[in-house]
Amino acid sequence: MFKPKAIFFEKNIQEYELGKQLLEKYKEVPKIEIENHNNIEEMRNKSNKEFIDMKRNLIIGVRKTHKFVENHKTSDYLVPYTSSGCTAACMYCYLVCNYNKCSYLRIFVNREEMMEKIIRTSEKSEKELTFEIGSNSDLILENTITGNLPWTIENFKNSKKGKLTFPTKFDMVEDLLNIDHQGKVIIRMSVNPELIINKVEFGTSRLRKRIEAINKLKEAGYKVGILIAPVILVDNWKTLYTELIKQLSMQLTENVKRDLFFEIIFMTYSYVHTKINEQAFPDAINLYDKEMMTGRGKGKYMYKKDIRNEAEIFLRQQMNKYFPKNEIKYVV
Ligand code: SF4
Numbered sequence: 002m003f004k005p006k007a008i009f010f011e012k013n014i015q016e017y018e019l020g021k022q023l024l025e026k027y028k029e030v031p032k033i034e035i036e037n038h039n040n041i042e043e044m045r046n047k048s049n050k051e052f053i054d055m056k057r058n059l060i061i062g063v064r065k066t067h068k069f070v071e072n073h074k075t076s077d078y079l080v081p082y083t084s085s086g087c088t089a090a091c092m093y094c095y096l097v098c099n100y101n102k103c104s105y106l107r108i109f110v111n112r113e114e115m116m117e118k119i120i121r122t123s124e125k126s127e128k129e130l131t132f133e134i135g136s137n138s139d140l141i142l143e144n145t146i147t148g149n150l151p152w153t154i155e156n157f158k159n160s161k162k163g164k165l166t167f168p169t170k171f172d173m174v175e176d177l178l179n180i181d182h183q184g185k186v187i188i189r190m191s192v193n194p195e196l197i198i199n200k201v202e203f204g205t206s207r208l209r210k211r212i213e214a215i216n217k218l219k220e221a222g223y224k225v226g227i228l229i230a231p232v233i234l235v236d237n238w239k240t241l242y243t244e245l246i247k248q249l250s251m252q253l254t255e256n257v258k259r260d261l262f263f264e265i266i267f268m269t270y271s272y273v274h275t276k277i278n279e280q281a282f283p284d285a286i287n288l289y290d291k292e293m294m295t296g297r298g299k300g301k302y303m304y305k306k307d308i309r310n311e312a313e314i315f316l317r318q319q320m321n322k323y324f325p326k327n328e329i330k331y332v333v
Pocket residue numbers: 086087088089090091094095096137138139170202205
């Protein structure tokens with residue numbers, strides 16, 4: 002269970018129910034009042050070496066940006082929701098855009114406002130919309146601190162239309178198993194070979210636990226998906242990913258496999274990641290491989306086209322062997 006080292010909070014969180022609850026819950030934790038959760042001087046001045054220590058803090062504020070971004074993968078809109086950042090430390094995390102600004106966990110207490118906008122947008126639309134509410138954080142992890150997911154599902158279930166979806170790398174799903182969700186929530190479990198979880202996805206749940214969690218969620222009536230993400234082309238990647246797909250086919254229940262869908266995402270990386278990781282995790286493996294990767298915009302790297310395409314063909318073959326009836330929504 003995450004116990005913050007210190008809480009940085011905006012004063013006006015006290016005007017919100019969740020703000021009051023969190024201040025009460027962590028009343029023993031040292032607190033520092035801040036003007037703006039987007040600009041915390043103390044965090045900005047920390048060195049890369051202090052990356053993990055910085056993530057032991059909790060930032061609580063009010064979300065000011067509510068802009069929905071169109072999306073065409075598993076949802077119609079990416080929605081800024083109740084948190085941003087994370088207490089775990091996956092070495093490739095896409096939220097590490099600027100480590101001292103957005104990688105630590107920030108919780109936003111004005112959930113009523115955010116939920117109202119989702120329901121309003123959903124009901125106004127002619128078509129049935131799906132809202133991705135977990136693209137800025139991991140909501141299953143956040144839920145262990147806020148209890149926001151049962152609240153979200155309870156409040157969304159009566160909207161006349163629409164669906165919510167979010168991905169996770171965590172297994173703490175007990176809170177969600179006895180909720181009347183009305184089939185309106187799609188939960189996607191992100192998986193990787195156990196060896197990669199162990200060496201790269203620090204602080205997240207083990208593979209076996211993630212598989213158990215998805216089995217339980219399906220039993221509880223949720224629609225579920227699996228993200229094989231991010232695919233990292235380490236030395237023996239073919240063996241590792243074949244084993245992973247095989248393990249999924251053996252350990253997921255028949256109930257899950259019946260209408261399970263997949264998403265496959267190759268890792269992208271960046272100069273910022275290399276700088277943070279070499280100082281924060283000096284003994285960890287190096288995910289940047291200059292033979293296999295190429296530039297992709299300013300300071301970003303991706304696998305070279307021919308290498309990536311070959312890997313996609315291989316993964317599709319394995320998927321075809323172990324999950325011939327399941328849809329792969331996309332490979333990117
Ligand atoms: S669990 Fe998700 S949000 Fe948290 S560090 Fe890993 S990739 Fe980032």
